[in-house]
Each structure stands twice: as C-alpha cells, then as structure tokens.
Amino acid sequence: MNKFTPETRAPHQALAQALAPDLAQVDALIRARMASEHAPRIPEVTAHLIEAGGKRIRPMLVLAAARLCGYGGHFHHHLAATVEFIHTATLLHDDVVDESAQRRGRATANLLWDNKSSVLVGDYLFARAFQMMVECGSLSVLDILSNAAATIAEGEVLQLSTAANLSTTEEQYLRVIRGKTAALFSAATEAGAVLAEAPAAQVGALRDYGDALGVSFQMVDDWLDYGGAGTGIGKNIGDDFRERKLTLPVIRAVVRADATERAFWQRVIESGAQEQGDFEAAQEIIARHGSLEETRQEALDWSARARNALTELPDHPLREMLDGLADYVVSRLY
Amino acid sequence: MNKFTPETRAPHQALAQALAPDLAQVDALIRARMASEHAPRIPEVTAHLIEAGGKRIRPMLVLAAARLCGYGGHFHHHLAATVEFIHTATLLHDDVVDESAQRRGRATANLLWDNKSSVLVGDYLFARAFQMMVECGSLSVLDILSNAAATIAEGEVLQLSTAANLSTTEEQYLRVIRGKTAALFSAATEAGAVLAEAPAAQVGALRDYGDALGVSFQMVDDWLDYGGAGTGIGKNIGDDFRERKLTLPVIRAVVRADATERAFWQRVIESGAQEQGDFEAAQEIIARHGSLEETRQEALDWSARARNALTELPDHPLREMLDGLADYVVSRLY
Numbered sequence A, B: 001m002n003k004f005t006p007e008t009r010a011p012h013q014a015l016a017q018a019l020a021p022d023l024a025q026v027d028a029l030i031r032a033r034m035a036s037e038h039a040p041r042i043p044e045v046t047a048h049l050i051e052a053g054g055k056r057i058r059p060m061l062v063l064a065a066a067r068l069c070g071y072g073g074h075f076h077h078h079l080a081a082t083v084e085f086i087h088t089a090t091l092l093h094d095d096v097v098d099e100s101a102q103r104r105g106r107a108t109a110n111l112l113w114d115n116k117s118s119v120l121v122g123d124y125l126f127a128r129a130f131q132m133m134v135e136c137g138s139l140s141v142l143d144i145l146s147n148a149a150a151t152i153a154e155g156e157v158l159q160l161s162t163a164a165n166l167s168t169t170e171e172q173y174l175r176v177i178r179g180k181t182a183a184l185f186s187a188a189t190e191a192g193a194v195l196a197e198a199p200a201a202q203v204g205a206l207r208d209y210g211d212a213l214g215v216s217f218q219m220v221d222d223w224l225d226y227g228g229a230g231t232g233i234g235k236n237i238g239d240d241f242r243e244r245k246l247t248l249p250v251i252r253a254v255v256r257a258d259a260t261e262r263a264f265w266q267r268v269i270e271s272g273a274q275e276q277g278d279f280e281a282a283q284e285i286i287a288r289h290g291s292l293e294e295t296r297q298e299a300l301d302w303s304a305r306a307r308n309a310l311t312e313l314p315d316h317p318l319r320e321m322l323d324g325l326a327d328y329v330v331s332r333l334y
Helices: A011-018 A020-034 A041-050 A057-068 A075-094 A115-136 A139-162 A170-195 A200-227 A248-255 A259-270 A278-288 A291-312 A317-331 B011-018 B020-034 B041-050 B057-068 B075-094 B115-136 B139-162 B170-195 B200-227 B248-255 B259-270 B278-288 B291-312 B317-331
Strands: none
Touching: A011 A020, A011 A057, A011 A317, A020 A041, A020 A057, A020 A075, A020 A115, A041 A075, A041 A115, A041 B139, A057 A075, A057 A170, A057 A200, A057 A317, A075 A115, A075 A139, A075 A170, A075 B115, A115 A139, A115 B075, A115 B115, A115 B139, A139 A170, A139 B041, A139 B115, A170 A200, A170 A248, A200 A248, A200 A278, A200 A291, A200 A317, A248 A259, A248 A278, A248 A291, A259 A278, A278 A291, A291 A317, B011 B020, B011 B057, B011 B317, B020 B041, B020 B057, B020 B075, B020 B115, B041 B075, B041 B115, B057 B075, B057 B170, B057 B200, B057 B317, B075 B115, B075 B139, B075 B170, B115 B139, B139 B170, B170 B200, B170 B248, B200 B248, B200 B278, B200 B291, B200 B317, B248 B259, B248 B278, B248 B291, B259 B278, B278 B291, B291 B317
C-alpha cells in the first residue's frame, strides 16, 4: 500500500532539492554558530547530533513557509538554524537520564561525555538560538518561538508526570505530543510566514499545518510502537510499553478495560512489574478494543487536517511538497 | 575591620527597602509565571529555590539601574523577574550531576526529584524568562540578555574543561567567573538602563559596574575558599580544592611552583589523589607565593572599578546604595 517506494522520491527529498541553496546556507550558519572559540568541547558534543545527517525537517519547514509567502530576505536562514538548534538542545536534554535509566545502557551523548556536558551544551545551543532569533529583528517571531519553547518544556515535564499514570487523559496526551513535536513544527511554519509578512490567514494556515503535521507524526510513532511489526521501517516496537508511557492506544484501552484488564494495566504500567508475554497481551487487548485502529484513524485525520490547512495558501510547487509531506508522514501506517 | 556589623544595615538591605514596592511586584510576577496549569510538578521543583529567600540581588540590580536612569514604566518588573528565572534555571542545571558526583550525596534538587526534572524545569524557567523579555518589547534588551545567556553557558562548559587542568590561564579563569556571575550582573544593570532609554555613557557605566561587581564578588568567593577560615561567615573552606577547580589563588601558585610544588599540584589537582593534610599544604604554598594576598587585592581592585564606574551616573540615593553594595561585597575579605 505504501506509494512512496524506494524508486519514487519522498517529499522530504523533493523539499531538500527545491531548497538546496537555502539549506546550504543554513548548514554553514549552523556550523559557524555552534563553534565556540573558548570552549572547544561544545562542537565536540553537538557535532555528533548535528552532523549525524538528520532530515532537517524543521529547518525545511521554516524555509518552505517563508519562500511560499514570498520572502526575499536572508533571515529565514537564521530562523531555520534557530529551530534546528532548539531541536538539538532538546535532544541533548532528553538524553540526560536518571541513574536507573543509565543502567539500561543507552549510547547517548550523556554517556559518551556526561550528564553535565549534555545539559550545559544544550543550554549553549538554546542561547545561540536565542541570539540568532534576535538578529532576525522581529518581535513577533520572538513571541512565537518563546511560546513554543515554553510549550515544549511544559510538555516534557508533563510527560514525566504522566508516565506510569493510568489516569492520564487524552487532553494531557495531546499536550505532551504537542510539546514533543508539534509545537516546534508549528512555530517553524508560523514564524517563517510571519518573517515574510504574510497575511494573517496564511500565517494561521501555516501554523495549523505545522501543528497538525506534528500531531499526526507523533500519533503515527505511537501507533507504530504497538502496531508496527512487519512494516519494515526498522523501528523497535514495544519501547513505549517498556517505558510505561501512556500513549493514545493505551489510554483508550484503559478507559474500556474490564476488571481483569484493569488489573493487568495496573501491574504492567502503574507498578511496572512486566513479565515475558505482557507486551503481546497488551497488543491483543489494544487491538480487541479497537483503540489501535482508532489511533491510526486519528493520525490520518490529523494528516488530512494539515493538508486541508494548505488550501489557504497560493498555488506553488512548495505547497505541493508540504502537502506530500503530510501524506508521507502517515504512509508509515500501512 | 568589617564595618558592616549586624547593627548597621547592609547595602542590599537598604536597596531592598528603597525598592520594596517594586520588589513586591516582581515577587508577584515570579509566582504567577512559575506556575504551570498543566504540569504541577514545575512549581514544586522551583519553589524550594525561589521561595528559599535569596537576596534577590539580580532583580534589585535591574530595578535600581532602571530607576536610577529615570524609568517610569512597569516592564522593569518583567526584566527583574526574567533575570531571577535565568539565575534559578542555571542553579537547577548546575545541580545536575554525573553518577560519580551523585555518590558524594549532595542534597540538591536533582536528588529530591531527579536529574531529568531539574533539567526540564530549568528549561521551562528559561522559556518563561524568554517570554517575559519579549513582553518588554525591546530588541536591545533581548540582545543583551541573549548574549549574557551565551556567555553563561560558554563559561559553564569552559569550567568543566578547565577543572583539574593545571594549564588553565588567568584569561580562562576570568571567562569562567564572568559566566558564573558577572555576565548576569552586567546584563541586569545594562538592560535596566537600556529599558529606561538612558544615554550611552550611563548604559556603559552601569554595564561596567555590574561586570566589575560580579568579578569582584566571585574573586572574594575564591579567596574565601582558601583564606576564609576565621572570617565567621559560615562558608566551608576547601570546597574548590576538593573539586579540583583552578581558581586564581591556585593558578598563580602553579605558575610560580618549583619542581616539588609542581609535583604536589599534579597529584592533588590533576590526578585528584588527595590525602589528609593536602589542603593545609596547598594553603601554605598559596600564602608563601603571595597569590592569596594578590587575589584579595584583585578583588578589591575590581570593587573599586565598580564604584568608579558609578561616577558617570547622576547623584541619586540608589547610586549611593550601589556604591555601598560594591563595598559590601569585599567586606567579606577582612
């Protein structure tokens, strides 16, 4: 069913090609600004994240939004580098783990260096991001990014306190995934449009696109963690279950649980006393209550919402690529 | 020799009294903005730091600078709350420790909660600080604070890499203590003046005052750690030695070390193989080379520089209090 075969070019690759000259400038800016004359450890820590060749989705969202709205200046490069720095800083801070988690032995930056370096270098990237934003000279852009930063941090703290908590609501779940993904996606597209001084309707449309794209993206991830076996995308399934995260498939199954199932969720999620076969039992319960299929449908709905928002925007090849991107995100569901 | 006896009012208390109505507004703002409707853990983590009744030196520097330059608006409250949030966030992030350090068993926020909460709540405070700054509506203020944030983070990373490193230079030391203390002090006074649209000479004077005050403050701290026995100020001496920090008294003693002393410093600082009596031996070497007395003199010089900067400013009771504060900082040296 996946129409994006290795033979066809995926939308993010089309975007990267259309935005290649801009992206080269952004990469140069990222390299220049992550350097520190006085603290050479900084690029050591960041390089393995920034050079690792991420897809640069967030910078591309900034660039595409600005270009789509007719921006002719060069501060969209600063803004694109800004969102990539914020993203990298949050990755570094996410890697800081408690002693218990460290024992699980993940090969994150904090193990290659140490917790303290991850925290302080993340702070440095936040500060450098903030400097680049100020250079853009737009208080509206600063307002959008500062609100996104608060939403991200609030979502991360909320995720800590909802883990292993069976009373987590769908509203809280949505807030967590907005913090994790959608807040920076929507800030990227909205700020790109604001930088281009686009009309309010276009700014709103691009913000809604970024938000819906991010929510859809994260819901697909959460679906894959229970339903992704055999999709061939190489993601390990069951991670959320082992980390006792309350994602949408589980939240809906818990609401509909009978007494036996409730006892099961209490044992595996609340108490964390997981045994061999529990993940498969969880998959079976989730499928039986239809909450896996519902999560898939929600992800498709959010993708459709993202594509629908784009109808506010002028006809443009970049608009088609953003449309394709929203389609691509949910292609992992098949 | 200390002229600030318990009977006389210390300058920070005089400032607190002169700025009491402003400080009450700042406290209300701090309380309102550290709350999070959706993540109640946030005020739990910050309250013990913010409510602990710090001296609010940084907010007072903002308020005094703005008032001294004739500011009549109300955004100095936002700016004052901003610098307190940034300060609190850096404290939270400083508390994040590596596994090895955790074993030393300090009772920091990261032990009461965990590393991850300290990091994410610190990020939340940074984001909230950033939002309040944007509300002030001044790109110049944002520029000052974003540069300070980068200097702070760079200094913190530099401190990590200079620890236990005997080749640390005085220039690096100065950069570290600017990051630790002086960068936020000078950003506070400079941004306060800029908010008040003060003439460039006054802005520069207040920036220089904050910088010199911060450098002096930190040098006094570093002096106390080797020379503070019997000053009755309740500071534990020897902490920097045990943490193998390269502070000014040590840097100058290392430069003048003969072969025997060099071997001593290599063992206790570079290798960290400290034994009973080593701290006393270090004190003796530092005193013999005159580097303890020189550190004291440097701290006094920076205090004088701070007071001298104030002569650019109009005659004002707040100017006298800032002058007294620079005097008070070094009063711990006697």
